[in-house]
Amino acid sequence: MPVMTLAEIDATGRKAARGCGCPWGLAEEAGKSARWLASHGLPGAESLAALLQDNEGCCVGTGKPCALALGASLADRAATIDDEPVRTAPVADPLLVIAQMGCAADALHRSFLLEWHGGRAIVGRHTLSFEGSAMASDMTCRAIADPDNRVPPSPASRTVAGQAWAALEALAHRVLVPASDASRAGAGAGLQDND
Amino acid sequence: MEPHTAPLTPPLRPPSQVMRLARMGSAHQSRLSFMRSLLRSLKRENWAFDRPVWSVDDHGVGHAVYRAIGPRRTYSLIAFAHDLPDDMRSDRVIATAWDATFALFDGTPDKDDIARLSRNVPKQEAGRISDRELSLSRANRSVRLWSHVVDRLAAGQQPDAEQINAVGYLMRTTAVYGSGKFGAADRAVLAGRTIMGAPFHAEMLAVWLIRSFSLDLVEHMARVRGGDRATRIAAPLRHRLGIGNSTGLGMAPFLVNxxxxxxxxxxxxxxxxxxxxxxxxxxxxxxxxxxxxxxxxxxxxxxxxxxxxxxxxxxxxxxxxxxxxxxxxxxxxxxxxxxxxxxxxxxxxxxxxxxxxxxxxxxxxxxxxxxxxxxxxxxTDEADSFRIEGTMTVAALRSLISRDYDWAIGIDHDAADRCARFWYVSEEKLEPRLGQRHEEPGAEREQPLDISRAVHALDTALREEDNATLIADFLLRRAEFRHTVRRVQIGATRPYSEIRENLIDSDLLPIDMLRCKLAFFGASRFDPRSDRWVRICLYRNAPFPDDLATMPEDEWA
Known part of the structure; x- marks a missing residue:
């Protein structure tokens, strides 16, 4: 299985989501979510690859927001989430919602409890506790008291499932512009370099 | 209550003056530049330096290790020297072979590390490094100056000062990758470290040690040629040699991203x-x-x-x-x-x-x-500024736009010259490029560097919204604006976050973006080779590792 840096998981995740048709802003959340999950030992690149492959294009405008879009919307409102549970529409994969609330917890120094059929997760600044399994379900999210843990996860590289990584790279490839005479000439002056 | 004696904080020059490309493209290095702050720190902490490995043959092929040994940590530059035919020498990032290739190692490498790196570092982007490495880079010789210096030193003579001044370096780097690229340690690995936590200090340390390697290699080749007659470059000339660098469009989006x-x-x-x-x-x-x-x-x-x-x-x-x-x-x-x-x-x-x-x-x-x-x-920890504050109202976001982006709202982005360019990433080498929107294919795969146009479009869309609407609700319907909303919010408390310029204008000079960043590195002698790539000199007149302790502090730049 390939070993990838967290920066590579972030960048490839972002480009893959964009390649799938997501707007750039949401694609940025996709990369950050994959990175966050991987840093906490969860299958971030794999979850994102599965979502992007299932979606066959971005959910935006279809009226059926995917886990990425729902998670982004929930995280956008994280500052006002209190102990009253907020319920989401059903999502195929709770991990991508958890990741975005995890990023929000990091930024806001707050903690949230997320629950779904099959599991629960608590995210706080730099922390995650996860029970059960990720399965399709609606979710609830509420704020809880801040757990006292401030050690960030290791920034070391992580192994990624080969098939998932290949899928992300194939999607990421779609944001690239094929080589042309113009692109080759574009960056340099075309001068001799033996001087 | 004690009287407050701290000096009043004087007003800073406003972003409307500072964040224009004509001025950013006139930037000069300063005491705050990363090369200078790095050498000050290394000197103040009495870092020691050595070269535990020199294994280079008579053809100039082999490897060497340079160590920087500090009170808490040691870093090592592993240099691989190659025998590159002249017809393969290209400074373009799309080259595939170089005179020398390098990795900066976190610690002291053992034989296995060097063997592993010898299989990967010479291949650069096509190879793979690990969490133990902090940067990956390569350099080519200045053929003209290199031959002259080898000839002179081999004959027991000093090189010509005029030629050294004219070129300024024996080798120029063509890319210095760090921060999690090609397997190298993630930026977060360095974030908390005293010296290497500063931006680009790891890359600047690598370049400084590459400079020593370039001197050692040229003197080695002179000894091979001249034997006992050969001499070394004397100190006054020696310090005038920095490291060259060619930088192209690949670096330009960095300041925007x-x-x-x-x-x-x-x-x-x-x-x-x-x-x-x-x-x-x-x-x-x-x-x-x-x-x-x-x-x-x-x-x-x-x-x-x-x-x-x-x-x-x-x-x-x-x-x-x-x-x-x-x-x-x-x-x-x-x-x-x-x-x-x-x-x-x-x-x-x-x-x-x-x-x-x-x-x-x-x-x-x-x-x-x-x-x-x-x-x-x-x-700065960029994660702190990533989250969108969705509880902001449309009215509040609009007032941020009118405060910070008045310069963008007045531009007619539909005019052909105002949207003449598009930024993209080329399939060939995964490098940023700038295309002509009205003449070249690929604009549908544009990178989001069209900031002024995007903010203009956001402002237009927000005019259709109720002032009290929450941004979270707006973005649920209009996700295409997430990227731009994030930028505007980042700027809310960060007045110098945005280059106040239309980056897709026909008049854009990308070298202005490069120069601003390179001046923060500490580069000098900017020599544009076109409107989109530039040669520079790094560490000209700087101390070498063996005289950092004895030379006056920070007097060289």
């Missing part, structure tokens, strides 16, 4: 300038330092060459500006009240942007005690 970091850098520099301007007088010691540094700047401007039609007149103007400045100082400008502020005010009317920005850097020189601490503020 890292708005919080750009804000941190610009805020540090502007704060430093403002602190000096607030000083009531210039004591004799400060005056002496300023005069000495001004003379160095004049010498640098006199030696600085370019054949580019944009840079030639700028250089002439800079030399004239520095003459005017020297006259002004000789006429007693430093003996007035608030002399630094007065000089800055005078320069805004009397000098070109090149001269104004050179002066802004020069007034920091006598004031290390006042400004050097600001380098600690130049790193």
């Amino acid at each position: 890292h708005p919080a970091l750009l804000n941190a850098w610009m805020t540090a520099r502007e704060t430093a300038i403002a602190r000096v301007r607030a000083l009531p007088d210039a004591p004799p010691a400060a005056q002496a330092t300023f005069r000495r540094r001004l003379e160095q700047a004049r010498e640098n401007a006199a030696d600085w060459r370019s054949e580019h039609p944009v840079q030639i007149p700028r250089l002439e103007a800079l030399r004239a500006d520095l003459d005017l400045l020297a006259d002004r100082v000789a006429g007693g400008a430093l003996d007035t009240e608030a002399p630094w502020d007065a000089l800055m005010l005078w320069s805004a009317k009397a000098l070109t942007l090149e001269g104004q920005e050179q002066l802004a850097s020069l007034i920091l020189e006598p004031h290390g005690d006042l400004v050097d601490e600001l380098t600690a503020e130049m790193a």
Whole structure:
């Protein structure tokens, strides 16, 4: 299985989501979510690859927001989430919602409890506790008291499932512009370099 | 209650003045530049340096290890020297072979590490490094100067000073990758470290050690050729050799893609300038330092060459500006009240942007005690500024746009010249490029660097919304604006986060973006080779590892 840096998981995740048709802003959340999950030992690149492959294009405008879009919307409102549970529409994969609330917890120094059929997760600044399994379900999210843990996860590289990584790279490839005479000439002056 | 004696924080130059490309493209290195802050830190902490491995054959092929040993950590540059045919030598990032390749290792490498790296580092992007490595880079020789120096040293003679001045380096790097690229350690690995936590200090350390390697290799080749007759480069000439660098479009989007970091850098520099301007007088010691540094700047401007039609007149103007400045100082400008502020005010009317920005850097020189601490503020955790605050109202976002983006709203982005370019990433080498929207294919795969156009479109869309609508609700319907909303919110508390320029305009000069960043690195002698790539010199006149301890602190740049 390939070993990838967290920066590579972030960048490839972002480009893959964009390649799938997501707007750039949401694609940025996709990369950050994959990175966050991987840093906490969860299958971030794999979850994102599965979502992007299932979606066959971005959910935006279809009226059926995917886990990425729902998670982004929930995280956008994280500052006002209190102990009253907020319920989401059903999502195929709770991990991508958890990741975005995890990023929000990091930024806001707050903690949230997320629950779904099959599991629960608590995210706080730099922390995650996860029970059960990720399965399709609606979710609830509420704020809880801040757990006292401030050690960030290791920034070391992580192994990624080969098939998932290949899928992300194939999607990421779609944001690239094929080589042309113009692109080759574009960056340099075309001068001799033996001087 | 004790009286508050801290100096008032003087006003900083506004972003509307500072964040324009014509001015950013006139930036000069300063005390806050990363090369200088790195060498100051290494000197103050008494770092030791050695070369535990030198295994290079008579053809100049092999490897070497250079170590920097500090009180807490050791870093090692592993250099691989190759025998590159002239017809394969290209400074373009799309090259596939180089005269030398390098990795900066976190610690001291053992034989297995070196064997692993010898299979990967020479391949650069096609290889794979690990969490133990902090950067990956390569360099080519300056063929002209290299041959001259080997010939002379082999014959027991010193190289010609004029030729050394004209080129300025024996090798030029063509890419220095760090921060999680190609398997290298993630930026977060370095984030908490005392010296390497600062932006680009790991990359700048690698380049400084590459400079030593370039000297060692040229002297090695001279010994191979000349045997006992061969000599080494004598100290005065030796220090004039820096490391060259060719930088193209690949670097240009960096400042746009890292708005919080750009804000941190610009805020540090502007704060430093403002602190000096607030000083009531210039004591004799400060005056002496300023005069000495001004003379160095004049010498640098006199030696600085370019054949580019944009840079030639700028250089002439800079030399004239520095003459005017020297006259002004000789006429007693430093003996007035608030002399630094007065000089800055005078320069805004009397000098070109090149001269104004050179002066802004020069007034920091006598004031290390006042400004050097600001380098600690130049790193930033970008995760802190990533989250969109969805509880903001449409009205609040619109008022941010009208405060920070008035310059963008007035642009007619539908006019052909105002949207003439598009930024993209090429499939061939995964590098950023700039295309002609109306002439080339690929605009549907555009990168989001069309900031002014995107903010304009966001503003137009927000006009259709109720003022009390929450941004979270707006974005649920209009996700295409997430990227732009994030930028506007990042700028809310970071006034220097945005280049205030239409980056898809037909008149854009990408070299202005490159120069701003390279000046923060500490580069000098910007020599544009087109409107989109530039050659520079790094560490010219800087100490080497073996004389860092004995040379005066931070007097070289």
